[in-house]
Amino acid sequence: MDSVTLKEEQSRPARSTQHFFDMLRHYRELVLARICELVPRNRYQRTLYGPMLEYPMREGKGFRPALCLAMCQACGGRMEEALDTAAAIEMFHNAFLIHDDIEDESESRRGFPTLHHQYGIAIATNVGDGLNMLAMRTLLGNTRTLGLERALMLIFEIERMARESTEGQSIELDWVRFNRAGVTVREYLRMSCKKTCWYTCIAPLRTGALIANVRPAELAAINAFGFKTGAAFQIQDDVLNLTAEMALYGKEIGGDIAEGKRTVIVVHLIAHAKPADRRRILDIYGRRRTDKSADDVAFVLACMRRYGSIRFASDLARRLTDSAARTFAQRFAWLPPSPYRRFLEEMIDYMIERQL
Amino acid sequence: MDSVTLKEEQSRPARSTQHFFDMLRHYRELVLARICELVPRNRYQRTLYGPMLEYPMREGKGFRPALCLAMCQACGGRMEEALDTAAAIEMFHNAFLIHDDIEDESESRRGFPTLHHQYGIAIATNVGDGLNMLAMRTLLGNTRTLGLERALMLIFEIERMARESTEGQSIELDWVRFNRAGVTVREYLRMSCKKTCWYTCIAPLRTGALIANVRPAELAAINAFGFKTGAAFQIQDDVLNLTAEMALYGKEIGGDIAEGKRTVIVVHLIAHAKPADRRRILDIYGRRRTDKSADDVAFVLACMRRYGSIRFASDLARRLTDSAARTFAQRFAWLPPSPYRRFLEEMIDYMIERQL
Known part of the structure; x- marks a missing residue:
């Protein structure tokens, strides 16, 4: 193998427990309830705001917003301060899924037909755009609760996340378009870091930490941890x-x-x-x-x-x-013991x- | 006719002149040069940042950014302060065109094949997403030049613009999906105001005025004027x-x-x-x-x-x-005479x- 310095050693015993799944479900319910509040109910229900709730209401894992909330709480922040950002992250993710399903011509998502199979490509594309915008609006709402500076910092984080995803996506699309044969594992991991890790782990963890006022010096460890888990x-x-x-x-x-x-x-x-x-x-x-x-x-x-x-x-x-x-053991030693840690x-x- | 109170009177003589077209071209060149600076040149050239410049480089009118720049200057603001916002507006517009061409299955745009006919739907969708994000990043850059508050106000304006467009688009898609027969001219104009006027005229004019520190009271006149022209x-x-x-x-x-x-x-x-x-x-x-x-x-x-x-x-x-x-005559009397007015x-x- 040509890449990543990962020591070969005895695997640790498996450790994910009921505690993890209980918290994941708890976070998912909080975030879903907040998304339902944030999506307007008005005359654009039938072809815009109604379909927006379609993917979130299907049984997703709600993993990304949970990371944001848990990191914020593990760092001593209040859950309420991170809830809108977590909801925005989940909305961005669902908007991405809607567009991704169109690009990939996928037929099913979370056990049901994809949105564009239900509503057609035009409506599904517009719903994805609308969901992206609602997520951005939710982040703008942070200015009222977190103040101008922290709110802007979070918007910068999300912009970075979106940029990494788009660039990562373009690397893979380039491989597909030119049917590249010689991709190495190192190149694959670099692509995956940009395309997946940033928006699945790194950005949720970083935003959670930033909301809890963690010092920027700690963020480098989050990037490394988020890359590996992502x-x-x-x-x-x-x-x-x-x-x-x-x-x-x-x-x-x-x-x-x-x-x-x-x-x-x-x-x-x-x-x-x-x-x-x-x-x-x-x-x-x-x-x-x-x-x-x-x-x-x-x-x-x-x-x-x-x-x-x-x-x-x-x-x-x-x-x-x-x-x-x-x-985690070496670089998150500063996180005090807690259910969130x-x-x-x-x-x-x-x-x-x-x-x- | 069932709508809008438009007096029937003798039409004014036509008045668009060489001066208008010279300024439009001048603004277009400034904005295009700025967009070329803002789009990164790096390893993601071939399937992301290269195609991003495809539509802007084709002979567009550059009408929307020109409105932003002219309004800013007409209100006594400096062109330099509005240039990035104008460039962002043009980038949002081009991102919209890329996605719209996919939704509408259009074959040509500005005399050449549409982006998804050149690169396929997946790359074109990603390029549109990337262009949207680059536009947002450009608006975030205003924090350095215009200060936190004005920069945030502009982001709120653009969020409003995007929301109006998405809702307007959903109205039309609803008519198409359910093949609605009884649409009135009033309903049409309401849809058009949201779908087109906000992002073609109202938002460019409002952002230009806000950059020049125009009082909020004047913005209502801009909305009326932007609706009618749009x-x-x-x-x-x-x-x-x-x-x-x-x-x-x-x-x-x-x-x-x-x-x-x-x-x-x-x-x-x-x-x-x-x-x-x-x-x-x-x-x-x-x-x-x-x-x-x-x-x-x-x-x-x-x-x-x-x-x-x-x-x-x-x-x-x-x-x-x-x-x-x-x-314009009645409610923009406060604008002093200038080439921009x-x-x-x-x-x-x-x-x-x-x-x-």
């Missing part, structure tokens, strides 16, 4: 896409292969497949979704199993969470133990 | 879509009919067509774009001519600009005289 989260997601049961996972199984997504599994496969297999795999990845047969997808999946690419990804996710646990620590193992 | 602009656009020459206009002629767009021309036509024609028109408008034949489009176009709907729209645009001229006054006639 990358593990993404890789586990990619593994589940190939191995999970449809009913549990809520997305199309193997959909990533049809879509041509450049997961670390594909990166490993292309690097390790024998020349003949490699040619056929690259040929399949070079085609459009509509030009890929079920046989093509089955062939790629069989290769991923045969060359140990799925196993490689699972191992990598485990090494990332082990490394995240060390980062415990939630953050238990979250590490949840990244790779979750089945949906 | 609605005239939109209606002229809809007329041109049916009558202009392809080479000059740069979009598909009659594309609005194929797309099912609810222009004021369609509103008039449905209200005035004989029952048999009306049924056929509604049937055509109830179908998807792909299910409309060239004959269908030709039939609707012939009806629009026969029932005087295009003429009605042209007349309405003229009455709106006449009314805008009165608003003259630009704003001449802009009124440009709304209906322009051929592209």
